[in-house]
Amino acid sequence: MSFALVPGNTLITATPEEGRQLAFKLARLSIKATQPDDAIRGKLRDVYAQDPAMLMAAGHTVAIEFATIxxxxxxxxxxx
Amino acid sequence: MSFALVPGNTLITATPEEGRQLAFKLARLSIKATQPDDAIRGKLRDVYAQDPAMLMAAGHTVAIEFATIxxxxxxxxxxx
Amino acid sequence: MSFALVPGNTLITATPEEGRQLAFKLARLSIKATQPDDAIRGKLRDVYAQDPAMLMAAGHTVAIEFATIxxxxxxxxxxx
Amino acid sequence: MSFALVPGNTLITATPEEGRQLAFKLARLSIKATQPDDAIRGKLRDVYAQDPAMLMAAGHTVAIEFATIxxxxxxxxxxx
Amino acid sequence: MSFALVPGNTLITATPEEGRQLAFKLARLSIKATQPDDAIRGKLRDVYAQDPAMLMAAGHTVAIEFATIxxxxxxxxxxx
Amino acid sequence: MSFALVPGNTLITATPEEGRQLAFKLARLSIKATQPDDAIRGKLRDVYAQDPAMLMAAGHTVAIEFATIxxxxxxxxxxx
Incomplete structure (x- = not known):
């Protein structure tokens, strides 16, 4: 892949807030790794940002990434 | 983002009750990070508060956030 | 909120059985925190108690709460 | 409730096999706690035993219970 | 049940590869414990092996079993 | 199976980035173990790469594999 899956190549952050931001990045980069087309991802985002079940699914994955971080x-x- | 993802920038709380409240906040702020529009979130909330599967999905994510806290x-x- | 999210404000219980009961309470109180209306929750419960997928989703969350306890x-x- | 949620009131088992059996029991007792009617549970079981998505959901919860045990x-x- | 839920009655394996194989076995034996009929399971497998959401659900459970192993x-x- | 489920037969990697890459591989090899036909998997991939719920499910499993690694x-x- 032509982009980093773990920005900065570390899980260590100075604060919980930065750790949470990293959790979001990891989750989003997973999506990008499977669907690298920015335009398609943008369209999909418009769908799931209006769908409560998908918003929750996104939050669920962030929670798991954050547990690790x-x-x-x-x-x-x-x-x- | 213009709001904190981890209120108080800490996972440390005085009591389990406060830890549980923080778990709810983290879960809700995840949704807000993906859908920052308050009006849209309010409408979605009306939907999922009446839907048992979505209420359970929300509870599921709170359980994971709480495990970390x-x-x-x-x-x-x-x-x- | 006007009710406790963690009854007794502790995760410590004398026995596994009491720990399991606490897991159920935490899971149910999560639902109540999102949908505080008793009448609506009662109706939703009638739905999900007849739906195998929802019963499993409920059991899934109890399993996660119990792992923490x-x-x-x-x-x-x-x-x- | 009139039945134990944790049979034997312990998570300690002699072998992995017995631990796995306990994981199944915990998962099934969660369903029973939410839907105590044996006849309804029997009917629901006929449904989910033929449904691959529900069989997987059941296996998923067993995996989580087993991790704890x-x-x-x-x-x-x-x-x- | 007339078959072992944990083959070899141990979680200890010589290598990660063998551990991963055990994770698959545990996940499949969970399905078998709920649906012991080989013919029905065969038919269900034909369904879920063509369904991306179910393939992912299967992989999800394997990931959890593997975490324990x-x-x-x-x-x-x-x-x- | 005729392919390795854990490439390199180790979970140890030099960096988080390589660990994340391994998490993706484990998740994909799980799918392959259940659906070994490359052509069918290719078709399914075209489906799920356009479906936000499935992209999230894929990311969810990667998060769990990564937690272990x-x-x-x-x-x-x-x-x-």
Whole structure:
């Protein structure tokens, strides 16, 4: 593939907020890896952004990606 | 994005109840990140709040978010 | 919200049976948090209690909630 | 409820095979807890046993229950 | 049941490849436990092997079974 | 089967990017194990690459495979 699947090639982030942003990126890059055409993805996005079941499915995958990233960062406990 | 994905930028909460509330917030902010239009989200909410399959899907994602938050807090064991 | 999302505000239970009961409560309270109207929830319950796919979806979420509770309790290993 | 949700009130089993059997029981008792009527459950079972998507959903939940039971038993590593 | 749910009654395998094969077996034996009729399962398989959503659901369950087996084997790290 | 389910027979990778690539491979090889016919898989792929729900389902499974691989590699923390 011509794009990175893990931006920055690391799961380590400074904060939970950045970890959450990474979770979104991983989830979106998975979609892009299967459907690399930007125009088609754009059209599909218009569909699922209006569909509650699909919005939830998207959120579900973000939750799983975030679980991995949070574990990688020891849940950013050291920041407290 | 113009709003925080992780309110307070931490997964650490004082109690399980607050951890559960955070799980709901994370799940809802995921939806908002994909569909930022408040009016559209409001309409979609009217749909899924009447649909048992979607209510369960929402609960499913909350369960996954909560698993991460509970682990981050060592399951609040120290409070016992 | 005017009701607790985590009854007793703890994940610690004396037995696996009580842990499982708590998993059911957490799953049901998630639904209630999204759809607080008792009458609507009652009607939806009549639908999903007759629908095998929805019954399985409900069981699926209970399994995830229970995984968290079981980990919180070190799987109640000390009782053996 | 008038039946146990966790038979034997323990997650500890002697073998992986018994652990797997327990995973099936937990999954089935979840369905029973939501739909206690034996006759209705029997009819629903006839439906889902012929439906590949539902058979997979059932297997999915068993996999999650088993993950918890396997962790509880330290994956039965001591038996090797 | 008249067949083993966990072939060999162990989660321990020599290699990741064998662990993955076991994950497939566990997933398939779950289906068999719910639908023991070989002829019906054969027919259902013809359906789901042509259906992308069901193929993905099958792969999803294999991923969960494999997560458990991989943890049981400490991810086969000692082989490196 | 005549092809490897775990390429290289290891979950250990040098980087998160390679771990993510392995997650995609595992997910795709699961599909191939159930539907070994390349022509049929090609046709199904044309379907699901245009379907947002299926693209999300594919991403969901990748997320689960990646969670296992990331844990196997201690989240590549030593590289930081």
């Amino acid at each position: 949070a574990a990688a960062n020891h849940y950013w406990r050291g920041r407290e | 509970a682990a981050a807090n060592h399951y609040w064991r120290g409070r016992e | 079981a980990a919180a309790n070190h799987y109640w290993r000390g009782r053996e | 396997a962790a509880a038993n330290h994956y039965w590593r001591g038996r090797e | 991989a943890a049981a084997n400490h991810y086969w790290r000692g082989r490196e | 990331a844990a196997a590699n201690h989240y590549w923390r030593g590289r930081e």
